[in-house]
Amino acid sequence: MPLIGTHVSAAGGLFKAVERADALKCESMQLFTSNQLQWKSKELSSEEIKDFKNALEKSKVLKVVSHASYLINLAGTDDLRKKSEDTLVKEIFRCSSLGISDVVLHPGFAREFSSEVAIKRISDSLSKILKITEKTKVSVLLETMSGQGTVIGHDFSQLSYIHNKLNNNPRIGFCVDTCHIFAAGYDIRTIELYNDVTLQLIGQLGLHNIKCWHLNDSLGELGSTKDRHASLGNGRIGIVPFELFMQDERFKFIPAILETPKDNDGDIKNLSLLRKLRANKL
Ligand SMILES: [Zn+2]
Numbered sequence: 001m002p003l004i005g006t007h008v009s010a011a012g013g014l015f016k017a018v019e020r021a022d023a024l025k026c027e028s029m030q031l032f033t034s035n036q037l038q039w040k041s042k043e044l045s046s047e048e049i050k051d052f053k054n055a056l057e058k059s060k061v062l063k064v065v066s067h068a069s070y071l072i073n074l075a076g077t078d079d080l081r082k083k084s085e086d087t088l089v090k091e092i093f094r095c096s097s098l099g100i101s102d103v104v105l106h107p108g109f110a111r112e113f114s115s116e117v118a119i120k121r122i123s124d125s126l127s128k129i130l131k132i133t134e135k136t137k138v139s140v141l142l143e144t145m146s147g148q149g150t151v152i153g154h155d156f157s158q159l160s161y162i163h164n165k166l167n168n169n170p171r172i173g174f175c176v177d178t179c180h181i182f183a184a185g186y187d188i189r190t191i192e193l194y195n196d197v198t199l200q201l202i203g204q205l206g207l208h209n210i211k212c213w214h215l216n217d218s219l220g221e222l223g224s225t226k227d228r229h230a231s232l233g234n235g236r237i238g239i240v241p242f243e244l245f246m247q248d249e250r251f252k253f254i255p256a257i258l259e260t261p262k263d264n265d266g267d268i269k270n271l272s273l274l275r276k277l278r279a280n281k282l
């Protein structure tokens with residue numbers, strides 16, 4: 001069964017993120033290891049690394065994933081692309097020192113390039129980054145995107161194309177976001193549709209490469225391309241696919257991370273709903 005968790009704030013120190021996740025009885029968690037909206041990141045001190053590892057050791061959290069900065073665009077023009085590569089390399093090394101095995105990444109935006117050129121630029125950058133960080137065991141998980149603007153990754157075939165270009169490097173994996181795939185036009189609202197879309201996912205990306213899910217309902221309609229998350233059951237997707245997913249043997253032990261609104265005890269309510277769905281007790 002999937003490992004239930006949520007995105008937690010690292011305000012006050014990375015170890016605080018673990019404590020927050022543990023207080024919510026999470027089995028998995030996601031965090032930003034540095035400010036996701038700033039290029040600058042400071043080196044982690046050995047104290048910070050030790051505190052994080054100790055907190056994790058003491059907690060019931062089994063799996064941690066990091067989300068890379070939103071600023072990164074590996075398809076960007078030269079200066080932006082260089083900054084993006086440097087930032088992702090630093091992120092991978094930070095994860096390695098913290099013992100985090102996976103970094104979730106938005107593949108990038110094509111902007112002035114065609115999507116074919118953008119995909120090639122992303123693949124080339126990733127190839128370089130994997131080489132620089134080859135001594136680490138950290139994987140980069142390309143996230144499925146909603147299709148807003150010129151974003152890359154709204155079609156599973158684009159993600160599989162990047163993977164192929166990197167010779168199916170085992171350090172490339174995927175993170176499936178339910179809100180994003182729905183907004184990108186993949187309907188999962190009935191058992192038949194869920195089965196069909198998950199078969200496409202597995203067929204194009206490979207079951208063992210899908211290493212994380214983001215469980216979010218969607219404020220936008222099917223195919224709207226809007227990246228607007230809602231609490232489970234409060235959006236256009238509804239509860240059905242989340243119940244199917246929580247019972248889905250193919251995705252057991254995979255982190256299932258909420259990125260749903262946190263106001264009004266949002267995390268507590270959404271986590272408890274997922275536990276009920278997993279226990280088949282709704
Ligand atoms: Zn994301």
Ligand SMILES: [Zn+2]
Binds near residue numbers: 177180229
């Ligand atoms: Zn999103």
